[in-house]
Amino acid sequence: MKFDDRIPIYYQIKQYFYQQIITQQLQPGDKLPGVRQLAVDLTVNVNTIQRALQELITEGVLFSKRGLGNFVTTDHDTIKQLKHRVVSGQVAWYYHQLEKLGLSPASMQQALADYIEEENHDPKS
Structure with a gap:
């Protein structure tokens, strides 16, 4: 993923997940890769991934299951x-x-x- 230096990276990551969900590349209930794997895949700091994911969880776009990971909401x-x-x-x-x-x-x-x-x-x- 190529990042725009003028926009916070965590925000761009959120936008990336929005697009993945809207275009159904991520389906309701799909499990996201782990935080560390996402950090490696997107070449960003783990804390940046955690901030983006936490905001997505707060928004209700994702939900977390303790010990299992983060999932796309099933609420259509x-x-x-x-x-x-x-x-x-x-x-x-x-x-x-x-x-x-x-x-x-x-x-x-x-x-x-x-x-x-x-x-x-x-x-x-």
């Missing part, structure tokens, strides 16, 4: 809310970026529609 409402929160955050960021460029909401909608059309255009048709 929590996952649904997580997806909504992440998508809303991304939309808000892009909205403000386009607003800084002087685009009106109607222009933003048209730009998004045009982009989607281009991305979904099949050159073989």
Whole structure:
């Protein structure tokens, strides 16, 4: 995983797990690798992993079973809310970026529609 020096690493790790859960690469009830293994895999300090995981547990995205490890929540409402929160955050960021460029909401909608059309255009048709 490549980290952005301007954003705290623990926060980027949380975002990584959000993405894994939202895209169903991590399923409800899946066990995460151990803290030490995650630290090795992501090449970060164990304390950084523990902070990210603790926040995910506090948020209800993960749960911990003493002696067994950390698991993805099985609460589908929590996952649904997580997806909504992440998508809303991304939309808000892009909205403000386009607003800084002087685009009106109607222009933003048209730009998004045009982009989607281009991305979904099949050159073989």
